[in-house]
Amino acid sequence: MTRVRRRATGFLRDFQEFALKGNVVDLAIAVIIGTAFGKIISSFVEDVIMPLINPLVAVSGKDWRTITVGPGIALGKFFGSIVDFLIIALILFLAIRALQRFKRQEEVTEETPPPEPQLLAQERLTDALDRLTETIEARIERG
Structure with a gap:
């Protein structure tokens, strides 16, 4: 009985160490922020960008979101997802690029010859x- 209890407490202790490590917590926070950011970008695309583009891509008076091919192939939603992805990728690229520049400047100032x-x-x-x-x-x- 005590052997099982030791294994259980050892397992719980190991799991606690793993779950509370900085990398795991940081990853969880990044996922939550990324999800919220994705929703913001989706809203930005649907409510700001696509209404501006919609008159250009309107097919026979239909909304871009309702463009379908055959039975149930929703191209409009797919194109919206592509635009979401491109905007998120662009923003992440710009953010990572800015962080790299900042890091390089920091390294240059910290380095003593x-x-x-x-x-x-x-x-x-x-x-x-x-x-x-x-x-x-x-x-x-x-x-």
Whole structure:
């Protein structure tokens, strides 16, 4: 009985560590935000963009969303989904591009140029000479 209980608590502890890791929580938040963002983009396409494009693509006075081919093949909805995808892809591309630029600028400002090898060697020699001088002076004072 205690063996089963240990396994269960070990499993629960492992699951808790996994579920509360930063990556899993970040992924869950990203999915939620992505879902909300998708709804905003769908509304933007249906309510703003397509009414502007609708007069251009109107087929015999029909709305673009009702374009169908054969029995039940809804091309209008499919085209709307394609436009949604293209807008989301464009926005993500622009956001990722901006983040990469910001990251590059951050890396450039944080990087300090490595010291020149000659300067580094001179500093080491100077430190060694200082220690040697202190050692010699200490022996002279003793003797």
